[in-house]
Amino acid sequence: RKEVEQDPGPFNVPEGATVAFNCTYSNSASQSFFWYRQDCRKEPKLLMSVYSSGNEDGRFTAQLNRASQYISLLIRDSKLSDSATYLCVVTVNSGYALNFGKGTSLLVTP
């Protein structure tokens, strides 16, 4: 079983829509959680960390449910520039190595 699972999409949404991505992880010892963003033919970049209390950065809200081993990312008021692949990422143990989900593809259309 893959450690980090995401719906691959693609999610096609109109500009201004709200879209939510989900992710589940299998290792209950996981310590840290992130969402990375990867644009087409570019390298992944950190979008935001995910905390148990939930956190928000502008139009982006991330939530963590440790009991259900579930992570979510909510994007409000989608922009064309939000089109990308969103990677759910989990660390275990010392946090040296990241476990990446396969990514969820988002396309925001005019």
Add this chain to the structure above:
Amino acid sequence: DVKVTQSSRYLVKRTGEKVFLECVQDMDHENMFWYRQDPGLGLRLIYFSYDVKMKEKGDIPEGYSVSREKKERFSLILESASTNQTSMYLCASSNPGPTGEQYFGPGTRLTVT
């Protein structure tokens, strides 16, 4: 700004050749990583290093080796390239600890013919 550079953006090699992929970071990070990314399989960790001359196997180390002689440089070596090693190779670096963000290089698209 953190910068991670990789020696080539595109590389074409023949089966059986020895291939070196170089990665350099300028932020004095202790950890460095090599991943490969394939459609439908996502990012998979090949090797990582948490200190000079130290290395740890990742999920798919077979057919690869690494070298870290200096803190800023981490090399991935394909001893005898095979067609199933055609992939995008991404290098990353970070500081230690569970909150350490990983910074990625632009990637090397390797084609083995």
